[in-house]
Structure formats: structure tokens, C-alpha cells
Amino acid sequence: MDLFEYQGKQYFSRFGIAVSPGGVADTVDEALDVAARVGYPVVIKAQVKVGGRGKAGGVKLATSDDEVRTHAGAILGLDIKGHVVKRLWVEHASDIAKEYYASFTLDRPNKVHLGMLSAQGGVEIEVVAEESPDAIAMLQIDPLVGLDVATARRWVAEAGLDEEARVQAADLLVKLYTCYVEGDCDLAEVNPLILTPDGRVHALDAKVTLDENASFRHPEWEEFRATETEDPREKMAKEKGLNYIGLDGTVGIIANGAGLAMSTLDVVNQVGGSAANFLDIGGGANADVMAAALEVINTDPKVKVIFVNIFGGITRVDEVAKGVIEALGRVTITSPIVLRLDGTNAVEGRAILKPHLNDRLLTEPTMLDAARRAVAFANQ
Ligand code: GDP
Ligand code: MN
Numbered sequence: 001m002d003l004f005e006y007q008g009k010q011y012f013s014r015f016g017i018a019v020s021p022g023g024v025a026d027t028v029d030e031a032l033d034v035a036a037r038v039g040y041p042v043v044i045k046a047q048v049k050v051g052g053r054g055k056a057g058g059v060k061l062a063t064s065d066d067e068v069r070t071h072a073g074a075i076l077g078l079d080i081k082g083h084v085v086k087r088l089w090v091e092h093a094s095d096i097a098k099e100y101y102a103s104f105t106l107d108r109p110n111k112v113h114l115g116m117l118s119a120q121g122g123v124e125i126e127v128v129a130e131e132s133p134d135a136i137a138m139l140q141i142d143p144l145v146g147l148d149v150a151t152a153r154r155w156v157a158e159a160g161l162d163e164e165a166r167v168q169a170a171d172l173l174v175k176l177y178t179c180y181v182e183g184d185c186d187l188a189e190v191n192p193l194i195l196t197p198d199g200r201v202h203a204l205d206a207k208v209t210l211d212e213n214a215s216f217r218h219p220e221w222e223e224f225r226a227t228e229t230e231d232p233r234e235k236m237a238k239e240k241g242l243n244y245i246g247l248d249g250t251v252g253i254i255a256n257g258a259g260l261a262m263s264t265l266d267v268v269n270q271v272g273g274s275a276a277n278f279l280d281i282g283g284g285a286n287a288d289v290m291a292a293a294l295e296v297i298n299t300d301p302k303v304k305v306i307f308v309n310i311f312g313g314i315t316r317v318d319e320v321a322k323g324v325i326e327a328l329g330r331v332t333i334t335s336p337i338v339l340r341l342d343g344t345n346a347v348e349g350r351a352i353l354k355p356h357l358n359d360r361l362l363t364e365p366t367m368l369d370a371a372r373r374a375v376a377f378a379n380q
Contacts (some may be wrong), residue, residue, distance in 0.1 A: 001210045004047045006089040007224055008206030012190075015179035017172055018202035022091025031072035032065055034090040040064065041093040044071045048083035051207070052124070056080045061093055094204060098162055099192035101125055102173060103207075104180040107140060115139035115147070115177070117159040121192040135160075147177040161195075168201035169193065184214035233277070233300055240292040242279060249274025250378040252297035252306040252335065254290070256281050256315050264309045267367055273375030276303045283314045290320070291327035298333050305377035306335050309367060312343030321349035325356055336360040336377050340370035 003011065009019040023034035024047070035042045046058030053059050058080050060071035068090075078085045099122030107114035118136045120128050128135055137159035141147050152170035161169050172193070180188040189207040196202075215221055230238075237244030243258070247265075251273045255261035261280040268275050277297065281289050297306055310320050321341065341349045341363060350363060357363065364370035 001212055001215075001221070001224060001228065002049045003206075003208040003210065003224055004049060004087070004089075004227065005045060005206050006047055006087075007227070008208035009089075009203070011183060011208055012176075012179060012203055012206055015175050015183065017175045017179065018200070019206070020091040020094055020202065020204070022089055025072065025088045025090050026076075026086065028069055028072045028076070031068050031088055031090050035062065035065070035068050038090070038092040042068065042090050043093045044068065044075060045089045045091070046075050046078060046080060046085040047087040047089055048080050048085055050081045050083050053080055058085065094194060094202070095197050096192075096194050096204075097197045098165065098195040099204075100159075100161060100165070100169070100194070101128070101136075101189075101191045102169075102176060102193045103187065103189035103191070104141075104177055104185070105187045105189075110140060113141040113143055113177075113180070115141060115155065115173070117155060117161075117173070119160040119162075121194075125191060141177070143181070146181070147174055149174055164199050165195040165201050169195075172201055172203070183208075184211045184218060185209060186211045233296060236299060237279075237296045240296060242289075242292055242296060243282065244293075244296060245278040246300070247275050247277050248302070249276045250302055250304040251374050252276045252279075252300065252303040253309070254279050254281055254293045254297070254306065255309040256283065256311065256320075257313075260309060260311055264307065264367070264371070267371040268307065268375060271368070271371045271375050273371070273378050276300055286319065287323040287326035287330075290323035291330050294327050294333055295331050298331060298335070303335050304380070305374045306333070306337045307370060307374040308337060308339045308341075309370065310339070310341050310343070312341070312345060312349070315343075316345045317341045317343055317349030318345040318352055319349075321352040324353065328356075328361070337362075338370050338374040338377070339363045340365075340367050342367075 006024050021038045025031035025034050041063045044060050046053050062068045062071050075085055101118040101121035103116045105114050116136050120135045139155050152173045156166045156169045176188055187209040190203040192204050194204050231246045233246045251268050253264050253275050255264045258280045261278055265275045281293050364373050
């Protein structure tokens with residue numbers, strides 16, 4: 001789960017990481033209230049879960065009430081890379097002497113935590129990595145050993161952070177690492193981490209991704225979940241316990257097994273169609289699961305056809321066929337359905353379906369034939 005910047009900063013604060021005083025605002029009036037509380041000048045920042053807000057006009061400095069009105073008014077409702085701004089973070093503006101970059105993430109192949117630190121912050125780290133990879137000091141951290149202050153001190157020197165920033169930066173990095181580990185983050189990133197002209201180091205931005213697998217030990221994450229703008233299809237699928245991922249195409253897909261579901265997307269693509277979703281109904285697909293799957297796909301207005309691709313292994317095709325018929329009795333489906341049923345008890349399964357087939361519920365013998373038929377419906 002990705003956090004908004006203001007949530008990331010709240011999270012940082014819990015671990016003692018210095019951030020600027022500020023507050024959230026959903027209206028211009030609220031922005032004025034926060035500005036009055038934290039004191040001018042302030043920075044008004046769009047709260048969207050996408051980077052590059054600064055460049056997109058989503059970060060503005062304001063030195064008076066009038067400027068707050070102008071900028072807050074302009075940023076609220078702004079579309080940044082498809083994300084519409086509904087909330088602002090307003091904080092006391094910092095004077096900046098230097099902008100650095102710091103992050104912790106997981107280095108899977110090496111089974112270690114990876115710290116990245118650079119004296120060239122404020123710009124996209126991908127650009128730094130491309131243009132001057134030597135400007136990023138990488139630190140592999142054994143999760144069993146952790147990060148101590150002595151190591152952090154060596155690291156800030158190696159990264160070339162300014163002398164006067166090093167002691168505070170090392171201290172902040174240890175706290176950020178604690179946040180990353182104890183806070184169960186997949187990513188904890190500060191860009192920019194700043195040094196002020198009067199020699200203070202603190203986090204000016206926060207990008208935090210929480211590891212959902214750890215949510216069982218973080219009841220406090222509930223408040224972050226509450227502000228998540230989930231795809232309504234994915235929300236419904238989650239409630240029904242389905243393995244569903246929403247996509248942009250017009251062919252709804254139901255398959256058993258993640259591998260087959262992915263192959264189904266490929267085949268649909270190969271014959272000129274595009275998948276509306278990924279959906280793996282797993283083994284032992286009964287009528288309940290099938291009905292739930294059809295229901296979720298049915299709510300997607302983009303779907304023009306549903307392609308059910310079942311290869312029976314442990315799953316028996318006759319059970320799937322019964323499930324489909326029962327599900328169709330429960331849910332009114334707006335799109336035609338093309339089925340490809342093969343594998344264990346496929347003959348019995350097809351026989352069960354046969355009396356129910358018509359020009360909107362049909363079977364094809366192979367996966368490729370079924371994909372072609374489905375895409376023909378979708379492109380009608
Ligand atoms: P991003 O573009 O989405 O990464 O948003 P950031 O929060 O990183 O802000 C973008 C840039 O705005 C930063 O790199 C800074 O240069 C500038 N900025 C943000 N906050 C302040 C501030 O308090 N004072 C000043 N002078 N500049 C700021
Ligand atoms: Mn940033």
C-alpha cells in the first residue's frame with residue numbers, strides 16, 4: 001500500500017524523523033487555517049500517489065493569504081498524471097542549502113536491505129542513476145545485523161554529503177532504517193532530504209510503501225487504508241475473496257490457475273484483443289466462485305465478452321460446467337460468454353453445458369479458437 005506524502009510524514013514522525021510542521025487541507029479555507037497556524041512562508045503540496053508533482057505544478061510556495069488562495073485553488077482539482085488532487089499538505093516552507101536523496105528498499109536477489117544515498121537529491125533518482133550512477137552510494141545491509149550509527153557515518157561521508165550535514169544525516173538514516181524495518185515498509189524514500197542554511201537536516205518529502213503482508217501486526221494502518229482509492233472492481237473482488245486484477249481491455253477473463261490466466265491474457269492479446277482483467281479462480285471452482293467471478297466482471301462497463309478458460313486438473317470440468325449453469329441462474333450477465341473447457345472430465349462437462357448453449361453462451365474446442373471467438377465479439 002502506497003501512502004500519501006502527509007501520511008508518510010506522519011509515519012516518519014513516529015520514528016523520530018524530522019519533518020516540517022504542517023497540516024492537511026481539503027479546501028482553500030482549510031489551507032488558510034493551516035498557513036496561519038504554521039506561519040508564512042508556506043509550501044502548498046498536492047497529495048497524489050505519483051511522483052514529479054513539483055514539475056507538474058503541484059508544489060507551490062505562498063507568502064501571503066492571497067497567494068495561498070491562488071495556489072491552493074489552482075492545485076485542488078489539478079490532474080497530475082491521471083490523479084486528481086483532492087487534498088493538500090501545507091507546511092512551513094524551508095530554506096534549502098542542499099538537497100539530498102535517501103531511501104531503503106529490499107534487494108531481493110542478494111537477500112539484503114538496500115540503502116541508497118546521494119548528494120544529488122531533489123531530482124528523479126532514476127535520472128541520477130542513469131546520468132551519474134557514481135553519485136549514488138549504495139549500502140547493502142544484512143537484516144540480521146541492521147544499520148548502526150558508525151556505519152551510517154561512513155556512508156554519509158562516502159556519499160559526499162556536506163560536512164555540516166553528516167552527523168544529523170547519519171542519525172536520521174538510522175531512524176529511517178528503523179522506520180523501514182519496524183514499520184514494515186517495502187520502500188521508505190526521502191527526496192529531497194535537505195540541509196538548511198542554518199545547518200539543520202530534515203525530510204522535505206516522504207514516499208512510503210507499506211508491506212501488506214505485515215498488515216496483521218499493524219492495526220494502525222487502518223487509517224491509511226481508509227483513504228485508499230481502490231478500483232471498485234478490485235474492491236468487490238477482494239470482498240468476494242477472488243484473485244482479481246483490473247485491466248483496461250474489453251475481454252473479461254476467468255481461468256483456473258495463475259499460469260493459465262496469464263497465458264489467456266497473452267492469447268487474447270495475440271489475436272488482437274485486450275483483457276479487461278486477470279482472474280484466477282484457483283482449483284475446485286464451484287458455483288459460488290464462478291458466480292462471484294461472473295458478478296465482478298459483469299460490473300465492468302468496458303467488458304464486451306467473457307472468456308472462461310478452464311483446464312481441468314484437480315479441478316473437474318463437469319463441476320465447473322455445473323458451476324457455470326448455476327451461476328448463470330443467479331446472475332444476469334450482460335455479455336456473451338465463450339468457454340473453453342478441457343482436461344479432467346471435459347467430455348462430461350461439455351455434455352452438461354450442451355443443452356444450455358446458444359449464440360451468447362458457446363464453447364470452442366481450443367484456447368486459440370475460443371480467444372478468436374471472444375475477440376470477434378469484443379470487436380463487434
Ligand atoms: P515531488 O516533485 O513530487 O517529488 O515533490 P517534492 O515534495 O519533492 O517537492 C519538489 C521540489 O519542490 C523539491 O525538490 C524542492 O526543490 C521544492 N520544495 C518543496 N518544499 C520546499 C520548501 O519548503 N522550500 C523550498 N524552497 N522548496 C521546496
Ligand atoms: Mn520529492
